[in-house]
């Protein structure tokens with residue numbers, strides 16, 4: 001691996017029930033890079049994130065993270081190797097506090113935190129408190145998530161992904177469903193990630209924020225890569241035709 005590539009995806013192919021959803025897809029994310037992954041509904045963006053994080057199986061290709069092909073590894077071992085992620089719908093447990101939800105992100109260190117030695121448990125708890133502070137939620141750490149606004153729940157989900165100190169964070173539509181003010185606050189948090197040593201691959205429909213946040217943009221259409229380059233690729237006629245028509249319906 002050269003120093004300027006943290007994640008190299010090449011030739012990734014995924015089929016569901018014999019139907020190809022991703023065909024020979026590749027992309028690269030540099031260390032501390034911010035790469036956008038865009039495309040119309042059903043293009044295969046979430047499937048690609050899932051193939052990288054290990055939630056779906058790729059039938060061909062390589063996902064080289066930090067110099068190692070992680071495709072043979074189960075998702076929790078990829079997480080332990082520094083691949084974090086968030087989901088389109090924040091997967092929080094309503095009955096638990098913000099802090100306990102963040103602590104659940106430590107599952108890759110031990111299937112059950114109770115199995116950890118007390119000193120290690122205290123360290124993980126400190127990291128969880130720090131992750132919540134990093135997303136501006138230190139004061140809400142003992143608050144149950146059930147009655148928190150959507151934008152705050154998203155930040156708890158982000159803190160949970162940060163608990164593992166990932167070098168690469170896969171974000172699946174982190175701005176969708178947020179109010180304009182919440183989007184601004186979340187975007188500010190995300191923009192600071194590369195400087196704190198976290199590279200980002202972000203699926204997002206909001207083209208304005210993609211342009212503002214991403215140094216590079218990969219466009220998928222029907223499971224194949226249509227474009228890959230600086231945000232100006234979004235202005236290519238083929239991309240506008242494939243992407244913008246449906247993207248505008250989403251915003």
Ligand SMILES: Nc1ncnc2c1ncn2[C@@H]1O[C@H](COP(=O)(O)OP(=O)(O)OP(=O)(O)O)[C@@H](O)[C@H]1O
Nearest residue numbers: 016017021039040041042043044045046047048203
């Ligand atoms: N588990 C699954 N089983 C069968 N088909 C699936 C499965 N997951 C996704 N698909 C199909 O794969 C295709 C790609 O879906 P995917 O969710 O990756 O697209 P996407 O680009 O993320 O779309 P969106 O922008 O709407 O989230 C779609 O046709 C979808 O219906």
